Amino acid sequence: MAMLEVQDLHVAFPRGKRDEVEALRGVNLHLEKGERLGVVGESGAGKSMLAFAILNLIADPGRVSGGRVMFHGENLLDLSERGIRGIRGNRISMIFQDPMVTLNPVLTIGTQMIETLKAHRKISDAEARKLCIERLKQVAIPSAESRMDAYPHELSGGLRQRVVIAIALLTDPELIIADEPTTALDVTIQAEIMALILKLCRENDVALILITHDLGVVAEVTERIMIMYAGLCVEEGRTQDIINAPRHPYTAGLLKALPQKAGRGQRLYQIPGSMPPITALPPGCAYNPRCEFAADRCRATIPPLAGGVACFHPLQEEEAAS
């Protein structure tokens, strides 16, 4: 049994009085203990929605309208409020995009860390403080003791993200969901933070769901990739396989658009068009208006995910290479 198994997950938002639009349209995902999965897609593809849905934290007026999130064989969506709170931040942690806004500006680092720990463990203040300092040292924060009494605005962006990571690791979680953990950071800090996350996951045997739109990062860190488009998974498989031989035209387009692929002085490749908003999806495959291989069948029926790709005309290896 997989550690985490998301089955046919739907998330819907109301439109008008009776109508609903779906932000997630049936996503499947499985994750073994200690495994690292990359979730890749454009803004609005439903990546963050998936992360929040796993923790049953879809904010009003949205709701999970179908599917199951099995964590060690237990459906997280069926748990009581108290039950799910015991999972959140304890067995599943989350790291957000922008460390400037995820720490509470009026509470010290120490207060926020100790509070997290005390929400899940019966532990004295002194012990909690000791453990927090230990974790801060683990994420390579210099003079950890004095940082405990610092306010978030006294730390740089990179340091703050390290604090956020330390908080995520506090309770020895089995799974960390990192939602674009380096997007808001300086380029020079990005690599450091990513390397730190990778190292800590390996050392502590923590599974990772890395949500990003940076295929380069995913290739370095993850073992498997899931490509999302307009609320659906369009391709899934081992990272190396997908990077070397993408089968969905969208994945191929994303890879082709990497700046490294273009020669010096050459125009960068761009997938024509943009992702349709979830309120105005075309019939059939959501990618068909942008796809050069689109046929009548693509415009009529949504291709099912079969053999790791949701496409009626998956690319062959030689096509992808061209």
Place this chain on the structure above:
Amino acid sequence: MISFSAFLKRFLSDPVAIGAGIVLLVLVLMAVLAPLIAPQNPYDPLQLDIMDSEMPPAWKPGGDERFLLGTDAQGRGVLSTIMYGTGISLLIGVGAVIVQAVLGITLGLIAGYKGGWIDSFLMRLADIQLSLSTLMMAIIALALFSAAFDANTYADYAIIMLILVIGIAEWPKFARTVRSSVLGEKKKEYVDAARVIGLPARRIMWGHILPNTLTPVLVISTIQVAEAIMIEASLSFLGLGMPTDRPSLGSLIRSGFEFIFSGSWWITLFPALVLIALVLSLNLLGDWLRDVLNPKLRRGED
């Protein structure tokens, strides 16, 4: 947020703030230290002599140097009654604001965080409360209270009643301010982060969101103290507030008002001046505080 040293610097560079601060400090000290420094205890009938009544201020002909600002009809020194009365006015003002703040912050926080029908219900309740004038509500409540109990009981509980009535009538101001701040704060990611950590809603509301909404609360608290003192003075002036044997500034003005046409203007004028100084200094400080704490109006050097 603003650091304490920057706060002090801003204060010392603003003459209006310094002036208002000094006036308020003097009045508060005068009220707190009244039992020690007042020339006379106006609550102690043994110290009063009816022969001393309606004496003009000391510098006027017929004045007595024991009573710097003259005496009222019962022979109480106006200066002493003002000292004690300021204390009662301040006590009621601060007490009423504490009641307002506790009620308003709790209900505003719940309305803003929970949203939905709870929010609608609480805010309509606030609308209803606001559409009834505070003074009218207070007059009805206090009139009922003074009719229901005899004069002695009324005198004993007048302070508590005034605090409760003014406090309950004015809670929507706090509730609305807190609610609107909460609506802004709860969309921020640190709230999502707190939920992801697995904290219960109660902890998120009180421990995480509330500290981020305290700036506007601090500003309206100051203004509301001035407002509460004014309401109390109005009620006392109408004879529904503090009884004349334990007078607040409002009841002093009222008791002197009867004598203003017989020439004893000092009984009314001096408490009125103190009331104006008290309310004005509180309002000026409140305005200054609002400007200082508003990041949009903050100057570069902070």
